[in-house]
Amino acid sequence: MRTAYRTGDRGVLRDVAAIGAAMVAVGASFGAVAVAAGLPAWAALAMSVFLYAGGAQFMAVGLVAAGSPLAAVLAGLLLNARHLPFGLALGGTLGQRRWQRLLGSHLMTDEATAFALARPAGPGRRRAFWLAGTLLFLAWNAGTLLGVLAGGAVGDPGALGLDAAFPAGLAALLLPSLRDRDTRRVALAGAGLAVLATPLLPAGMPVLLALAAVVVPALRGRRAAGADSVPDGTAPAGSGKKDGVAPSGADDAGQVVRAGEASC
Amino acid sequence: MLIAVILALAVGTYGFRVTGVLLRDRLELPEWSRQLLPVGAAALLAALAATAALTEAGGFAGYARPAGVLVGLALAWRRAPFVLVVVAAAGTTALLRLLGVA
Structure with missing residues (x-):
């Protein structure tokens, strides 16, 4: 039930290719922007190979061009801190061997993580991670090279609507896991927190703040337990998953609709 | 440096x-x-x-992008193929921008 995309490896390949195509275009835009901002071509290529994190790369180019290299490092690292919890969640998905974990870690992006976690744990999830990780790495770097070579000839990815492609893809990959009530509540609360915090906090922080939402089911569970006049303390934290009082069907449907709104 | x-x-x-x-x-x-x-x-x-759907540089991203994402999400909800979700989201946003919607 966890995957709406009940497809085999070939299906994953096709889905990754759709995001990969968008990544080539955005990578090309990065290469062109970097060169236009005065960075040497090797720097743009080195960033895409060794840093391999789109958001931080665009940010770094902007801040370096503005003459704030230290801010570029700090802001980029803050933006990428989310990879630590991603790594915790993926864990052994990358493979049993040490080199698989060391190499796979570098291929970890939001999209590769989403493609992996959209599949049930096991060999299928590992193949999805490596397929997405490898293909998207190649797409991003091929795009960067194109952009560096083509320079100003690269069009604006915004005109192609590609900035809508990534959140839509992430949301679509996430949707099946939102059928689980607790996961849905946490994800919605996290998304809401992050959006509300975006005007107030530096980039990267709002998304990290979403992690705080994992306490939501525990809170609901405790409240439900209280409503059932179970003495306080008998419901251990995290027990909300099983003994939380089931809401009416209408409430559930409302949650689902809000899921749609929140992730857009 | x-x-x-x-x-x-x-x-x-x-x-x-x-x-x-x-x-x-x-x-x-x-x-x-x-x-x-x-x-x-x-x-x-x-x-x-x-945040990627709604915001840009700390502010509202404009209407074209969230509209495209919403179309993609509606398709995903109806279990449309992933490729269609992504293409429809980008296409909707691109079309809206072509029509002058920010």
Whole structure:
């Protein structure tokens, strides 16, 4: 039930290719922007190979061009801190061997993580991670090279609507896991927190703040337990998953609709 | 200077990535917290999708982008193929911008 995309490896390949195509275009835009901002071509290529994190790369180019290299490092690292919890969640998905974990870690992006976690744990999830990780790495770097070579000839990815492609893809990959009530509540609360915090906090922080939402089911569970006049303390934290009082069907449907709104 | 910036960002980012993966092996996590890890990842991904859909540089991203994402999400909801979701989202946003919607 966890995957709406009940497809085999070939299906994953096709889905990754759709995001990969968008990544080539955005990578090309990065290469062109970097060169236009005065960075040497090797720097743009080195960033895409060794840093391999789109958001931080665009940010770094902007801040370096503005003459704030230290801010570029700090802001980029803050933006990428989310990879630590991603790594915790993926864990052994990358493979049993040490080199698989060391190499796979570098291929970890939001999209590769989403493609992996959209599949049930096991060999299928590992193949999805490596397929997405490898293909998207190649797409991003091929795009960067194109952009560096083509320079100003690269069009604006915004005109192609590609900035809508990534959140839509992430949301679509996430949707099946939102059928689980607790996961849905946490994800919605996290998304809401992050959006509300975006005007107030530096980039990267709002998304990290979403992690705080994992306490939501525990809170609901405790409240439900209280409503059932179970003495306080008998419901251990995290027990909300099983003994939380089931809401009416209408409430559930409302949650689902809000899921749609929140992730857009 | 530029080399130092790229190196610091690359090493730091890889550090975040690999630390999570390797920590998972070392930590003897109790069952309840292991169940929390995918839920936490879902919260992060949902937050990424929501902020990427709605915001740009700390402000509202305009109407064209969220409209496209909404179309994609509606299709995903109807279990349309993933490729269609992505293409329809981008296409809707591109079309709206072509029509002059910001």
